[in-house]
Amino acid sequence: MNIKKTIGKIHLWLGFTSGIVVFIIAVTGCLYAFQAEISKLTQSSFRKVAPQQAAYLPPTRFKEIAEKQIPGKQVHSVQYGAKDEAVCVTFFSFDPEYYYTVYANPYTGEVLKVKNMDRDFFRIVLIGHFYLWLPEKAGQQITIYATIIFVIMMITGLILWWPRNKAAAKQRFSIKWSAAWRRKNYDLHNVLGFYMTWVAIIMAITGLVFGWQLLANAIYKSAGGKKSLTYQEPFSDTTKIPQATLLPVDKLWGRMQQEHRDAEIIEMHFPATGKSSIEVAINTDADTYWKTDYRYFDQYTMKELPVDHIYGRFKEAKGADKLLRMNYDIHVGAIWGLPGKILAFCASLIAASLPVTGFMIWWGRRKKKPLPK
Numbered sequence: 001m002n003i004k005k006t007i008g009k010i011h012l013w014l015g016f017t018s019g020i021v022v023f024i025i026a027v028t029g030c031l032y033a034f035q036a037e038i039s040k041l042t043q044s045s046f047r048k049v050a051p052q053q054a055a056y057l058p059p060t061r062f063k064e065i066a067e068k069q070i071p072g073k074q075v076h077s078v079q080y081g082a083k084d085e086a087v088c089v090t091f092f093s094f095d096p097e098y099y100y101t102v103y104a105n106p107y108t109g110e111v112l113k114v115k116n117m118d119r120d121f122f123r124i125v126l127i128g129h130f131y132l133w134l135p136e137k138a139g140q141q142i143t144i145y146a147t148i149i150f151v152i153m154m155i156t157g158l159i160l161w162w163p164r165n166k167a168a169a170k171q172r173f174s175i176k177w178s179a180a181w182r183r184k185n186y187d188l189h190n191v192l193g194f195y196m197t198w199v200a201i202i203m204a205i206t207g208l209v210f211g212w213q214l215l216a217n218a219i220y221k222s223a224g225g226k227k228s229l230t231y232q233e234p235f236s237d238t239t240k241i242p243q244a245t246l247l248p249v250d251k252l253w254g255r256m257q258q259e260h261r262d263a264e265i266i267e268m269h270f271p272a273t274g275k276s277s278i279e280v281a282i283n284t285d286a287d288t289y290w291k292t293d294y295r296y297f298d299q300y301t302m303k304e305l306p307v308d309h310i311y312g313r314f315k316e317a318k319g320a321d322k323l324l325r326m327n328y329d330i331h332v333g334a335i336w337g338l339p340g341k342i343l344a345f346c347a348s349l350i351a352a353s354l355p356v357t358g359f360m361i362w363w364g365r366r367k368k369k370p371l372p373k
Contacts, residue, residue, distance in 0.1 A: 004159070007160060011156040012362065014149050014156070015153060015355060015359075017149060018145075018146040018149040018150060018153070019358070021132065021143065021146035022147075022149075022351065023355045024132055026352035028125050029348040029351075030348040030349050031122075031125045032122060032332070033333070033341055033345040034345065035122045035125075039122065043113075045113075046103045046112035047103060047113075048084055049084060049085065049106065049112075051083040051084045052083075052107045056087070056106045058253060058254075059078040059250055059253050059270075060247055061109060062087055062089050062104060065102075065104055065111065066091070066102040066104070066111075069102050070091055070100050070114065073093070073100065074093060074270075074272065075090070075091055076090045076093075076269065076270065077092075078267070078270075079265060079266070079267040079268075080106065080265065080268075081264065081265055081286065085106075086104060086113075087103070087104050087105075087106045088101055088103055089104065098118075099123075100114065100115065101113075101114075101115045102115075130211070131143065144208060144212050150204055151204050154197050154201050154204075155201075157190075161193065172191065174187075175187040185361060185364070186361055189353075189357035189361055192354075196347045199343060199344075199347040200350070203348070206327050206331035209324070210328075210331075217229060220320055220324050224318070225318070225324070226318070226320075227308055227309050227310050227321060229309065229310060230309060232307065232308070233276060233277060233279075233296075234277050234296050234307055235277060236271070236275055236276065236305075237298055237301065238274060241274075241300055244299070244300040245300065245301070248278060249278055252297055253266070253268050256280055260282045260284075262284050263283065263284055264283055264284060265281070265283040266280070266281075268280055276299065277296040277299060277305055278296070278299050280295045280296075281293070287334060288329045288334050288335060289325070289328055290325040290328075290335070291314055293313055293314045294307075294312055310324055310325060311325075
């Protein structure tokens with residue numbers, strides 16, 4: 001058996017072991033590609049408001065309003081957007097596990113919508129993308145291994161695709177639509193697979209970075225990173241409780257408005273415990289995440305607290321920090337705007353088709369009638 005046949009066998013059996021998982025990951029990735037745009041379009045009735053000249057209500061006021069809608073749950077954050085966007089109050093906890101959002105008019109406090117995010121379509125899609133709707137640890141491990149196998153299959157597929165001569169090269173770059181269905185299926189698998197190979201590999205690697213800490217650290221250190229990739233909350237000084245400032249979140253919110261006049265989103269996080277800090281996330285580009293400024297303050301003294309991980313002040317981020325911060329935006333294509341999202345959508349769609357067309361090639365060869373002697 002020559003090398004190419006050996007690679008073909010590897011490609012085939014890896015496809016059998018990972019095909020269904022890759023199909024689910026790719027289809028859910030397709031569905032999630034335009035999540036932000038679809039959500040804005042379909043949820044405009046409660047996410048859009050008429051802009052007014054009046055000032056926004058402060059975060060503590062929205063905390064009070066939202067807690068009346070969902071009693072017994074802890075407010076995680078209050079997010080302010082553009083003048084024509086509703087304020088989003090988030091309730092989130094790992095233990096006990098819950099996730100709710102409350103949308104309210106930023107000027108009047110009128111509640112526009114209460115959502116249980118566990119029933120949100122795109123959240124269900126995202127859980128399938130990350131965990132295959134299985135328990136988190138088991139699902140994540142399966143998706144990691146399946147994605148690694150997918151990357152190997154892309155490389156082996158490229159080797160199998162590589163033309164032997166110039167004559168063969170002509171038909172490697174185009175689909176022969178006039179041919180029989182088996183030939184068309186073969187071309188769909190090979191030609192489309194070739195065109196999306198590098199995009200798919202980039203999406204696969206950025207996807208692996210989310211769940212495979214070893215790879216994330218390797219990429220970060222190789223790029224010269226010095227900080228921690230693990231989020232670690234800086235703590236407030238509990239000895240300063242007697243000096244506590246009244247309504248510190250509201251005061252910080254006013255201060256952030258003055259210091260970040262170019263912000264498109266300001267998200268205020270309420271301290272979860274007596275020693276927690278107040279986190280503020282300021283984003284100057286609502287369509288991406290990597291430029292977000294993360295700032296932390298002592299809840300009693302309002303003193304800014306330094307952090308030693310990549311999710312700190314953007315102006316302090318080095319090249320390696322920015323690379324890891326970009327990971328999500330690269331993964332979904334948002335880093336390149338709408339064309340990038342379209343590219344990510346097409347790559348995911350083609351990736352979903354590969355297990356199907358690959359299986360049909362194998363099945364067709366099994367059923368192929370022997371030539372007459």
